[in-house]
Amino acid sequence: MKSEVFSYPEALRSCVCCPRECRANRLSGELGYCRTGAGFQIGSICLHQGEEPVISGENGICNVFFTHCNLHCCYCQNHQISRNDGPQIEYILTLDEVTQRIESLLDQGASALGFVSPSHVIPQVQAIIMALQEKRQTPVTVYNTHAYDRVDSLKSLASLIRVWLPDLKYMDSGLAQGLSGAPDYPRIATAAIREMVRQKGLDLKLNTRGEIQEGVIVRHLVLPGQVENSKNVLRFLAREISPDITISLMAQYYPTPHVAGLDGLNRSVTPAEYDEVLDEMDCLGMENGWVQDLDSKDTYQPDFAESHPFEF
Numbered sequence: 001m002k003s004e005v006f007s008y009p010e011a012l013r014s015c016v017c018c019p020r021e022c023r024a025n026r027l028s029g030e031l032g033y034c035r036t037g038a039g040f041q042i043g044s045i046c047l048h049q050g051e052e053p054v055i056s057g058e059n060g061i062c063n064v065f066f067t068h069c070n071l072h073c074c075y076c077q078n079h080q081i082s083r084n085d086g087p088q089i090e091y092i093l094t095l096d097e098v099t100q101r102i103e104s105l106l107d108q109g110a111s112a113l114g115f116v117s118p119s120h121v122i123p124q125v126q127a128i129i130m131a132l133q134e135k136r137q138t139p140v141t142v143y144n145t146h147a148y149d150r151v152d153s154l155k156s157l158a159s160l161i162r163v164w165l166p167d168l169k170y171m172d173s174g175l176a177q178g179l180s181g182a183p184d185y186p187r188i189a190t191a192a193i194r195e196m197v198r199q200k201g202l203d204l205k206l207n208t209r210g211e212i213q214e215g216v217i218v219r220h221l222v223l224p225g226q227v228e229n230s231k232n233v234l235r236f237l238a239r240e241i242s243p244d245i246t247i248s249l250m251a252q253y254y255p256t257p258h259v260a261g262l263d264g265l266n267r268s269v270t271p272a273e274y275d276e277v278l279d280e281m282d283c284l285g286m287e288n289g290w291v292q293d294l295d296s297k298d299t300y301q302p303d304f305a306e307s308h309p310f311e312f
């Protein structure tokens with residue numbers, strides 16, 4: 001069912017796609033907080049093997065990386081494409097060009113299609129999925145988000161998205177304001193995750209090859225010096241959702257050039273910090289999901305200037 005509220009391109013006439021609710025007329029060139037227009041502004045469309053095993057599958061997921069963002073974390077690991085003061089790398093494509101590129105990667109064996117940081121381009125995501133459906137392409141769709149999403153927008157995507165892949169970054173408003181300019185992030189993101197679980201339940205549906213077909217996986221990136229925040233994220237998930245929720249704990253934080261001079265953010269997570277977070281997971285009885293190795297920070301440093309940003 002096509003949403004009337006977030007359909008493309010009408011929804012961009014007075015944009016309330018995300019919690020910023022700027023009401024910018026993106027169709028007439030007005031730009032809101034995300035500084036994103038009404039077209040298809042793309043950082044990369046590529047095969048990616050480095051997601052959780054059920055998502056990457058045997059052949060990798062076809063990921064569509066959009067440029068700009070409605071959250072704007074100062075430490076963003078994809079800073080080359082996400083910054084609203086002008087991404088370094090951006091391709092302006094037509095809908096046809098986007099779907100052709102996706103189809104060519106699906107032909108190479110990808111069975112899933114991921115939309116990365118899509119909260120500010122929900123009408124465009126709808127348009128891409130519906131254009132693919134018209135071509136009888138129905139990959140498993142994955143909505144890979146920081147979770148600064150409106151519940152209404154998630155409802156509008158309910159029939160189009162099969163896998164919700166949200167982060168839960170902060171349970172601390174001050175931290176959310178300081179690092180991402182969004183003091184309401186804990187309230188917004190927890191409501192978003194509740195809605196995702198309401199739609200899909202807690203169990204992951206896998207095919208015979210172990211590839212995800214439907215479900216919710218929550219990611220959490222541990223930040224240096226923020227162990228208490230990480231513990232509170234895990235406590236929320238275990239106590240307010242369920243200890244059975246599938247979680248992907250990530251250790252890949254590395255200081256980008258934008259935070260290299262900032263105390264606290266200019267280093268990676270220490271083994272002691274990571275162990276403390278892992279201990280909390282154990283205490284809470286959270287056993288479903290994946291825990292990244294601490295040395296993954298050395299291999300996760302994408303370069304979007306390359307045609308394959310995740311191959312080194």
Ligand code: SF4
Pocket residue numbers: 015016017018019020021022023024031032033034035036070119120121
């Ligand atoms: S998507 Fe962009 S323009 Fe629309 S409400 Fe969010 S930040 Fe504002």
